[in-house]
Amino acid sequence: MEPKINYRTDLWIDWCPGCGNYGILAAVLKALEELKLEPHKTAIVSGIGCSGKIAHYIKANGVHTLHGRAIPFAMGLKLANPELNVIVHGGDGDLLGIGAGHFVAMGRRNLDIVVIMHNNGVYGLTKGQASPTLPLYTKTKKLSHPNLQGQINPIMLALAAGYTFVARGYAFDGNHLKEIIKAAIQHKGSAFIDVLQPCVTFNDIYTAEFYKKVIYKLETETGWNPNVEDPKEADVKLLAALERAMVSDGRIPIGVFYSNPYASTFEERISQSLGRVYPNLHPSNSKIEEEGKNLFDEKTFEEMFKDFIVERIG
Amino acid sequence: MEPKINYRTDLWIDWCPGCGNYGILAAVLKALEELKLEPHKTAIVSGIGCSGKIAHYIKANGVHTLHGRAIPFAMGLKLANPELNVIVHGGDGDLLGIGAGHFVAMGRRNLDIVVIMHNNGVYGLTKGQASPTLPLYTKTKKLSHPNLQGQINPIMLALAAGYTFVARGYAFDGNHLKEIIKAAIQHKGSAFIDVLQPCVTFNDIYTAEFYKKVIYKLETETGWNPNVEDPKEADVKLLAALERAMVSDGRIPIGVFYSNPYASTFEERISQSLGRVYPNLHPSNSKIEEEGKNLFDEKTFEEMFKDFIVERIG
Amino acid sequence: MKEINVVIGGPQGSGIETSMSILSKISAGKGYWILAEREYYSNIVGRHSYIIARISSERQPRSLTLPVQILAAVDAETIFTHYNDIENGVVIYNKIDEKVRLDKIPSMEDLLKLRIMNELKGLGIDPSVSGLMEFMKRERGVEPLPIDFAQILGKLSESYRLDPRQLSRYVSTIVVSAITTLLGLDEGSMKIALSSHFRDREEIVEQNFAVFREVSKLLSEKRGILKLEEPKNTSKKMLVLTGNEAVAIGKIIGGLRYQSYYPITPAADESEILEKFGLQEVQGKIFGPILVMQTEDEISAIASAIGASLSGARSSTATSGPGFDLMVEAISWAGMNEVPVVITFYQRGGPSTGLPTRGGQSDLMAAIFSGHGEFARVVLASGDHEEAMYDAADAFNIAERFQVPVIHLLDKFLANTTASIPIPKLDEFKVDRGIRYKGTGDYKRFDLSSQISPRAFIGERGAFIWYTGDEHDERGHISEETENRIRMYNKRMEKIKLIEEEVPSWRKLNLTGSTSPDFIIIGWGSVKGVALEALEKIEARTGFKGTYANLRMLWPFPRKELKEITSKLAPEKIIVAEHSYGANIASLMATDIKVDEVASIVKYTGRPMMLKEFVEALELILSGKTSRVVLKDGA
Amino acid sequence: MKEINVVIGGPQGSGIETSMSILSKISAGKGYWILAEREYYSNIVGRHSYIIARISSERQPRSLTLPVQILAAVDAETIFTHYNDIENGVVIYNKIDEKVRLDKIPSMEDLLKLRIMNELKGLGIDPSVSGLMEFMKRERGVEPLPIDFAQILGKLSESYRLDPRQLSRYVSTIVVSAITTLLGLDEGSMKIALSSHFRDREEIVEQNFAVFREVSKLLSEKRGILKLEEPKNTSKKMLVLTGNEAVAIGKIIGGLRYQSYYPITPAADESEILEKFGLQEVQGKIFGPILVMQTEDEISAIASAIGASLSGARSSTATSGPGFDLMVEAISWAGMNEVPVVITFYQRGGPSTGLPTRGGQSDLMAAIFSGHGEFARVVLASGDHEEAMYDAADAFNIAERFQVPVIHLLDKFLANTTASIPIPKLDEFKVDRGIRYKGTGDYKRFDLSSQISPRAFIGERGAFIWYTGDEHDERGHISEETENRIRMYNKRMEKIKLIEEEVPSWRKLNLTGSTSPDFIIIGWGSVKGVALEALEKIEARTGFKGTYANLRMLWPFPRKELKEITSKLAPEKIIVAEHSYGANIASLMATDIKVDEVASIVKYTGRPMMLKEFVEALELILSGKTSRVVLKDGA
């Protein structure tokens, strides 16, 4: 048996005791371990927030970026080196507040990365303001008035934006979450996981006790099959996922809402447009110099840029 | 009979001959005229693009803002003076590319403004690059390769984001579009209209000829009723709208997809939290000075800021 | 004693802020002046945080200083972290922590731990709290004051039948109680401070008061060993507030009606305070409404504030570096469209996320030069709470009078510093709305017939108004014609001259100190307090007389006014002080003095400049030993 | 004649660009040098646009100048707009336009119309094309050359059975044909130019050639009346390209692998050109892939470019002012994380949307100072096509060698100017990837043991890499400890000195002209051409010898190098030239010279500086009549 890879750095974790982020970290570590992803081929790209610190706790490559911008940083990294497994971690403020534009854009690209959202209903690291997932009129303890802005439904938004794998997990159901993360990593295309994450310090409404009461698993329902098994099914399954995402009976489903492996990924589309050399040959492994010299001698230059060359006619 | 108000400035219009924007402008002018909106209480807030120039062609107040930012400019204006009728015009690149984050945020607020999207599938004013509504693999004439990015479905995105009035119009069906615009203005809450707009210069696929063949009207369908007539219906109607928005049979429906007058508007929520003085008393009509002096004498200051005052105890 | 300096430390979330609030209220209630700053990690619970405070019977302290005379430690980490920050004083700590060893503290940064471990090794000290306390007693004249926290809390729990998990909330009260006992402050003032802090929650007040009594009893022998002299303060009331609060109050007085923000440290608190003042009825009159809008990002914050301003509402937004960066495109739009809008900019440690909960002054150049293209803007800076309050209000006047965006530069130090200040005299404060359009009919928003075109508001009858970020004609319609371009461009740019001429010089620059100084310190913002006190110290110590030039308007840069002063001195007697690496203000002065030859005192650890280190730096410079000192004090 | 200057004007969308391309190709094919700039409104179809070109038999023209000798007008608006731009030459125009009256041209800006109307009134001219032509013939030595466009197109339509709606496409060919006929250029070269422009579409080539023949026949009497001398050019091949194309080629040579962009004028063309080079097989070798990514906004453009850079790919983005503003937060992140990334920044008329399709140099301060906090960056500027190509390639070397973001400043003038330049010698061009990590195991991305830490790439075996915008330790983990803070901060900031020392002085600053000059012009970017030619003219005219200092590295500012030159001259003999209001480069020089006393030549209409006006301005300054001239030429 191969030795297990240790994916945990030796840094002290400075999340509040009891924070849901511990559960998410544990699930990610376990997923990486079970999938045996090579650490140097793995990159955790995070935004800014309590959630964003996770990049430092995982012993792979970690890019702790800017608030709201983890997705575009991740995009550049993945496109330039498609051999990497790229996992984005962001808060709900990060991904659906300041970063909502990038969140939507990623969906329509179907680039093969995983987006894990730490959904705690608040802006944790700035001390508890309402996040875009906090329902209307909710008053968590830090707010001086009930929240006047409506809630974004992350699952609906992800589906509408075009993510081809959309799921919800719960921070304190580690095994279940780990399986979803594994499925998301293995999915070909943009995957989104909305993780319900209790914030013990600022969110006194959406607590672990609360979730314990209302959460149920989609896969325990008879007849629930979120997997597109034939490209023709895609729309029907998408609609079913949307319907499920909308239900507002007080209970909260976790599990996979939608999974469509048939949509072409962005990498495939690029490959097609670049004569199929990509992704084998890619920006970070292709040659740009030869012993410190550029690759263009007179001849190659003239052939390559012939459109700009005018020859003397007499 | 009252004289008709002339809402057209005397500026020369510099859109390309045959551009769909002419149709949109005509429909807006007619809608304003029929609703007899007072020009000084009306503000056209536009983004940057061919579409953005419309603010100058309408004789009301016009704010031609930044690329992608028309919605937040409009939000501030509307919140500060809720007596205004605020209409946002943006391109598809403007609203769903660079401005997608604001587009989503507006939906969850349900602020009472109208967003009209000039959907031409391209970035017009920068000479024809693919916009976020151009379908995958489409190759309009300016593109050197087929479009590799998937398409955003504006109707689905608006519905997912929470707009309470969502419709599609066609630039060259003026009467139909005008009626939609009127309904949107009269709607209480955030309204979104996706207007199919042929760009004769750069989009040689989605042309007037093309649209003529594929467009049909939702309201001509028996049984189609997008109006939420009882708050309890909201989810069902929303799902029906989503379903309709997804259909990909080659035909394109125009008309109202969803209209829900029961959701509280952002103004109402503010009013509620500010003791109902708002919107009557609002930021731009409330007093801030008295003959050049501030409103705070010693007494009011001390009462207002009593929490910060420490009295000597001996 | 005339003054006492205190550090109270413990993990984030352990109630350090409460200690600060209560201590400030007791002190002010007894007539003492206080200045207290809060230092903390970018973390919610667990990392080390502390308050550094100075309480005086003489006058309002303007700066903080090390070493302190009281170190109150909620945990062992505090003792290790701050053992160098106290001399000849008392260390209050939890008895149980005595056994804690340095290498067993997980929440401490490895780098810091290593550094202290090496220091202790060098000094031959056993790296445990007890070892350290022994050393401090022996070598630093420090008196250890261990308190058995568990015992006190146990009693409390018994008396009030409290859930043991809730007990940690009372730790901060133990600490404050110990301090007030040492200071010899009476029960009565403690009670009032607790009531004021916990407002209406009588039970909690009572419980905390019980803690106080218990501590007080326990330390009865030490009562008053650090007693302050009778306060010289004669005023009956004081304002006790943070910089964030001062700015919020200033904005309300200035007529703010729309504030937008996206949460960011250390700006968010200001908006949250404003939220509480959304609508007020006072003395039968309605004040407001003030709309406070949490937007989806900073772009929306500034864009919506500009939008609100177009309707005539006084509007502003508040942010720090990362958020400001996102705003600059829209600020350029405001410049082009001559929109009055206020951007309150709290600097923190940069670049990028940097030290997000620490202070700095490294955003000066970004505030002045960010935003593409050329346009007029005003950049203000405030040196203390009183200035901050005034400037926050006055920023709207400047913005509306000159129709420009105004950037008000503050920093984390001020934001998170509590000070006791006199209640401001407000009768003098004018509201200047600038030139308003009074006509009807053919309105031209960008009328070229005067340098400042009369403003009409969107929504006003009789005026059609167009705005565009494109170059425009007088009506606000796009124009690319060259003569109009030049006239409009000139109109906008010549505002800079107008502002230079019309803003009074006291608003640009304040001088304090000798009228024929041997040297001058030039600074802005939070440098003021430490510089002013350092002037006194240095004069007492060396006889050198200095002047402090407090720059309050940084752009347009008050060249003329500053030149009058600097021209009288040799460049090496001009000392620039700034929380930055580059002493960047110097480069704005470059036109008139040889920057290379100017001396500088800089700090960029994100911690405030301390009086002692500042004075020492001054001495080094004035004695010709160096021309640049980098300050480093503070954990 | 040694050279000829031409304006070709007409509405946007009428094929003016085609005229420019064909004219350039014919000229270069015949061995003439050409420089041609394109001016247009922010509009797709209908507004006035024009090409201003200079064709020379002597040498590569470096600047444009007015008046011209040929004005080719596709419409009446062109004639009214440019009647002051021509003297002693030929006006080619559509006969049918003779009847058009000024007030009947809807596409013309009211402000411009009014201005011209007043001028014509003042001159007593009937405001119609025929009235104006009469005046120009009489007073300006201009020969009218009316051509019946309809007749030519009618014939074409007949011969090739073309749809009448398509005929307007051939108008640009009529115009070029008329010009080449006047210049006496032969049929053969026209044919080759057409084939090259229309590439493979034989039918279209043939039809256009038919137009040429027809025009040529019609104007047979005028053939060669403006004949150029035999070209002195001896090279067999020339590169004929725009600035956008030069930059794109430079990037490809420099090893670009990831380019991100969000469409914006005048940067987008560069990315569209690069897209065509995504993957190339040349001489049996594969070049690329170059990924060109159209992102959802500029924030994503810069963020993804940084992300790509972390994997080791040379990456860049291209934008102009509004987009740059949105990028600065991430540039600050790149500064903090020592990421090599190139931002190609094409300046246009600001502020805000400004004059989005016109040129300017008003973004200098934003390029240098935007982005909160302090960090090292490099700002380069290029003076012409050759420099632009070289700098675009070399920017990557500088970025990787010093591990800093590099901002490459260009402008709309260069972007949209076609020039004929020699084929570059590339053997000399080195690719310097900076210090790479070669070890295994315990990698520290921010190793403090050397000024520049060796770089490993994400994805490389054996290295774990962490990045964060927070202050960090050597491994890239967050740290708020003060000693580490100072060391990391110093490491980043001291790069500025390193760059100052290690970048060779020719890369910072080039001097051309007299070695003991009477005066010096200091400029950067597009000022180069006009300044160099003005030096010659002024010397010929007045005997004053000047030198031009072409600043190619604007940050770190080459103070030392510049001081060596300026210190030898009285301030009033130092002339700063810039497309701005503020002559902002002067404020960067402020440290060493008295900026107030420096003279300046500025322009901010968004149109290029013309040689003639520039020379006149120089004369005014050198004769002591003024110290500031604002240039205004060009429609």
Ligand SMILES: Cc1ncc(C[n+]2csc(CCOP(=O)(O)OP(=O)(O)O)c2C)c(N)n1
């Ligand atoms: C541009 C910018 N704006 C604001 C901030 C301040 N900020 C830091 S963390 C945070 C909120 C984080 O909330 P969320 O994304 O939900 O993450 P959480 O802390 O809840 O995990 C914000 C707004 C920032 N760092 N950058």
Ligand SMILES: Cc1ncc(C[n+]2csc(CCOP(=O)(O)OP(=O)(O)O)c2C)c(N)n1
């Ligand atoms: C921040 C910023 N980025 C880019 C641009 C350049 N720009 C001007 S118009 C435009 C595209 C417009 O496309 P769309 O929004 O679809 O409007 P359309 O012209 O098609 O009506 C862009 C990208 C800009 N003005 N500002």
Ligand code: SF4
């Ligand atoms: S504040 Fe909330 S989200 Fe952040 S670490 Fe604490 S519990 Fe977790």
Ligand code: SF4
């Ligand atoms: S480019 Fe397209 S969208 Fe723009 S004006 Fe022309 S036709 Fe209309």
Ligand SMILES: [Mg+2]
């Ligand atoms: Mg959150």
Ligand SMILES: [Mg+2]
């Ligand atoms: Mg568009």
